[in-house]
Structure formats: structure tokens, C-alpha cells
Amino acid sequence: MASKWSYISRTVPNDASIKITTPLINLRGSEPTYKAFADQITAKREIQRDRREHMTQAASTLQEEVTPELSKAMDLASQSGASSWLTSLPIKEHGFCLHKGAFVDAMALRYGWTPIKTPTHCACGAAFVVDHILSCPRGGFPSLRHNEIRDLTARLLTEVCNDVQIEPELQEITTETMSGRSANTTIGARLDVAASGLWGGRRERTLMDVRVFNPFAPSNRNTTLDQCFRKHEREKIRAYGQRVREVEHATFVPIVMSATGGLSKQATNFYKRLASLLAEKWDQPYSTTLHWLRCSLSFSLLRSAIQCIRGARSSRGHAMKMSPVDLVIAEASLQQK
Structure with a gap:
């Protein structure tokens, strides 16, 4: 029985090659002409257009069958530049690299999965989601x-x-009047x-x-x-x-x-x-x-x-705050030494 995802992998690899090379095959040993090259470029553009339409239709069909969370994750991943980190070379001097734990978390965010090895609750008391x-x-x-x-x-x-x-x-607003009720008119x-x-x-x-x-x-x-x-x-x-x-x-x-x-x-x-x-x-x-x-x-x-x-959100590891009295005592002890 065919899988319900079979439409994603539906391709005919030979058709594209035949369509692109036909203008050159028709020359039958004669010198290449401008029309042959123009027909070849036209064929390439038609194949690219057909592939784009096919992938768009496949993505639309897939989004109708997945959960809303995964559908939103797919929309986020398809935004221009959103997947640049996944296709770039890991060049450290440009900051284009992640360690393995960060890469796993990045993939979880990309597909809307729950990151692994996380606490059950946030430091504020809410659920860690x-x-x-x-x-x-x-x-x-x-x-x-x-x-x-x-x-x-x-x-x-x-x-x-x-x-x-x-x-x-x-600049401070003096005699000017802002028409919108939500306009920011505060000083500073x-x-x-x-x-x-x-x-x-x-x-x-x-x-x-x-x-x-x-x-x-x-x-x-x-x-x-x-x-x-x-x-x-x-x-x-x-x-x-x-x-x-x-x-x-x-x-x-x-x-x-x-x-x-x-x-x-x-x-x-x-x-x-x-x-x-x-x-x-x-x-x-x-x-x-x-x-x-x-x-x-x-x-x-x-x-x-x-x-x-x-990142750590608790107060552990933060510098201790000294009261003014403690600070005066500490300075006096240093002066005596």
C-alpha cells in the first residue's frame, strides 16, 4: 500500500534530462545554433517552475495533515534567512558555529520539539515549555x-x-500634537x-x-x-x-x-x-x-x-550585595592593614 507521504517523493528524473538535452540532440551533429541554446534555457526554466509548484503543493498538503504546532514551525523555517544557520559553513571567525548541544537545541526549536534534559519548571514557577x-x-x-x-x-x-x-x-515634544492615541510622547x-x-x-x-x-x-x-x-x-x-x-x-x-x-x-x-x-x-x-x-x-x-x-535564571552564582555598613567596615579593615 502506498504511503500517505508518497506525493513528496514523486519525481521522474529522466524526464528533466530528456527535456533539457532534446534541443541539442535535434542538431544531429551540426553546429550549435542560438535557437538550440534558447530552447534549452526555456526548458530549464519550465522544469524549475514545475518543481517549485510541486514543492509548494506538497508543503501545503503536508501542513494540512500535521499538528498546528508543527505547521507553525514549518512556516517559521520557510521564512527568508531563517534557515541560513543550517546551510552555512561552520566558520568560527564569523560566529557561524555551534557545539553539539546547541545544535540539538536548534533542531528542536526548528521543528517545534521539546528540548531534551530541561527542568520541569522555570525559575519563575511556570512550566518549562x-x-x-x-x-x-x-x-x-x-x-x-x-x-x-x-x-x-x-x-x-x-x-x-x-x-x-x-x-x-x-527631542522633547513642546507644541506638536500627535494624532495617534498610542503615540509615545514621553520625555526622554x-x-x-x-x-x-x-x-x-x-x-x-x-x-x-x-x-x-x-x-x-x-x-x-x-x-x-x-x-x-x-x-x-x-x-x-x-x-x-x-x-x-x-x-x-x-x-x-x-x-x-x-x-x-x-x-x-x-x-x-x-x-x-x-x-x-x-x-x-x-x-x-x-x-x-x-x-x-x-x-x-x-x-x-x-x-x-x-x-x-x-541560561541560569536563579539567583545562585550572583555576586552578594553588601550593605553600606558592611562596606564601611571592610574599608576600615583594609586601611588598618
Whole structure:
């Protein structure tokens, strides 16, 4: 009896070879012509299109039969750049390497499995599951994940832009009126990164704000990835878009990405522009530079996710806090010696 997964492996390998070589076979020993090569290229494109359609149909059929959790994991893995860590060479100097335990955890996150050898409960008392552990604020790991993406972006911007700043303070709002109710009008509000010259003008200012969301969180669990990206982008734009545009006279870019990889539309355009500038400066092909940039982001997110799973959240091992009285006594003892 045929397996229910047989449609995935349905291929006819000889048909593709015959279709591609037919224009050359028809020459029958005569000199190759432009039409023969053009027909061969057309045949290759048709085969590639048929394969893409076949794989898309197979993936859609498979997602209808698997669990919702695994279906969401498949969507996450299919995002642009989300699987870069799995296909890149393990070059240590670029940070593209994982030890065996981290690789096992990475595969568990990729397929929505429960990581092995984990405690039953988090340090905060909740059950130790991926849905919770990627968002638990205990230990500050979500903030570290955010800061790593922020610092990586700022470090790359310094290669091609001027006046790059981390956490620039926004100007105070005086007589300006913000139309949105959720607009951030607080004094001392800050964004993550600022740079000049990103979009062409040397003095044109661009302000960016990073958000890394957990796609397995209860608030995102029942929505598609596209809806999650749009929701978080709109929240950032409502909070800072008008203020940056009308008070700072700058361009605002929300950099939204999921904790397991994948970028929003505006974040994708931003990193493509950054890769284009880096490729021009480093004299490297654009495709190679973009792949390297996606690998850097992918490994950064992956290491942060693994740290959320394996990092210590308890107070054990932290430095002891001394009271002012103890500190005075300790200083007096040192002076006497």
C-alpha cells in the first residue's frame, strides 16, 4: 500500500534530462545554433517552475495533515534567512558555529520539539515549555536578545553610514500634537539605533527600533506569521512614526523579527539596503553579502534562543550585595592593614 507521504517523493528524473538535452540532440551533429541554446534555457526554466509548484503543493498538503504546532514551525523555517544557520559553513571567525548541544537545541526549536534534559519548571514557577521560556523576563534573556540585534545592526551601519548612535534620545515634544492615541510622547524617549546616509543623502537621518517577538507566545499562537509581523510593525509605527517624521524630520524604520528567524517586510528592505551598501564598500557580490548578513542575524537569534533555554535564571552564582555598613567596615579593615 502506498504511503500517505508518497506525493513528496514523486519525481521522474529522466524526464528533466530528456527535456533539457532534446534541443541539442535535434542538431544531429551540426553546429550549435542560438535557437538550440534558447530552447534549452526555456526548458530549464519550465522544469524549475514545475518543481517549485510541486514543492509548494506538497508543503501545503503536508501542513494540512500535521499538528498546528508543527505547521507553525514549518512556516517559521520557510521564512527568508531563517534557515541560513543550517546551510552555512561552520566558520568560527564569523560566529557561524555551534557545539553539539546547541545544535540539538536548534533542531528542536526548528521543528517545534521539546528540548531534551530541561527542568520541569522555570525559575519563575511556570512550566518549562518553549512557549514560555522564550519570553520569560527572569534573567533578562529577552533584553539580551534584543540588544544583540541592536548592537549587530549598529556595528554594520558604522561601516557605511555617518553619525551612528545607539539609543539616541528623541527631542522633547513642546507644541506638536500627535494624532495617534498610542503615540509615545514621553520625555526622554529613546530609539535603538540612529544613522545618517542610509538612503542616499549624507545628512538624511534614519531612526530604527528593534523588536524581537516570540512566535510561540499565547498572543501570537493563533495568528499567522504575516499577521504577527504586520501587527508588531503597526505598533512601532503608531508609537514613533509621526514623532520621528514631524519632530525629528527623519525616517523611521521598525526592525521586527521573530525569535527563531524571519523578518518583517520593512526589516527585509532595510537589511537589503544595508547589504547593498556593504557589498559596494567591500567589493563583494550583493548576493554573497546578503547571505552573510542573513547568516549573522540567524546565528544571533539562534544563540539568544538557546540562551533562553539553557541560561541560569536563579539567583545562585550572583555576586552578594553588601550593605553600606558592611562596606564601611571592610574599608576600615583594609586601611588598618
